Amino acid sequence: MPLEKPGLHRAFLVHDGLRKKYLYSFHPVTGLWPVFALSGVSLNYQNILEQIHAEIAPTLPQGQLADYIPQLACVDERKFGIALCDVDGGYACVGDADERFSIQSISKVFTLTQAMRSADSLLWQRVHREPSGNAFNSLVQLEVENGIPRNPFINAGALVVTDIVLTQFGDAKAALRDFVRRVSGAGDVDYDVAVAASEAGHGYRNAALAYFLKSFGNLDNHPDQVLDAYFHHCALAMSCAELARAHLFLARHGKDKSGEVISPSQAKAINSLMLTSGTYDAVGAFAYNVGMPAKSGVGGGIVAVMPGMFSLCVWAPGLDRRGNSMAGSLALQRFAQLSGHSVF
Ligand code: GLN
16 A cells, blocks of 8 residues: 655555565665565454454344245344454454354355365366356356356355265265364364255255256256255354364465365365355455455355465355345455455
């Protein structure tokens, strides 16, 4: 950010990869050089999160609960939490960061990671990697594009990914739960079976997608089996703290505490897909306003990753018309402004 100072050349505040700030000045002869000893001033994430909490909490509730899954209409719409984990072990949080909620489509990052771990090349013959520009549960594009979903983060794409995981692991529910327990470090993370049953009882659109995919030959397993695993995956209950931690491997080039989860190039690929498809048909505005890979879910959670630096999760249950948390999107936009971080 340029600062004009009388008697000084034009000065710039610069953040380096270690979250430190330096003040640089443009010298007409020598070019850019550091003039102020601001080095060593770490950004205080806790202060930033508290400022966002103070700004946003009084404006809640905002948006609409995801009542097309009846169980999600029972959630208190005033809830709000944020948690951030950095790659050096730092942690900051505010509000309801420890309360578990329904992660919904955030689970698509986990199933994609599992599918990439076990069947990376096969996967990309059955799912594309382009933004959809359509609602996450749209049927029309699938017909026109011969049953190959645009990306793994819309529902049709996630159903294909779930089918692959089902074929690879057999018990896709146990496999995903164990994987999420590993990356989150929370050994008791589990499915909210009431949410899974609620969605199964009303999931006609997802059922239509699954049967449609089967008609194109893009599901190996029976659609009902795929739907059962998919509804459970969406019904994982986790907190912001657990979700921030569970996505840290994407900020650490594929590694978690116990070793490699995926390769560095696969971690880069998942971050790229989150940036281009993680928030559905709002992805352009999201990249514009926030500028970080992110994945949302209709439970009101949004996870964002800053490669090499941190992962964070915000939760506020009220959604905008595209299915992204309204206050959560605003919170991430404020975080990007206040921290100065963006992948661009
Ligand atoms: N389970 C939800 C559905 O299939 C997930 C959608 C979402 O979170 N965007 O509709």
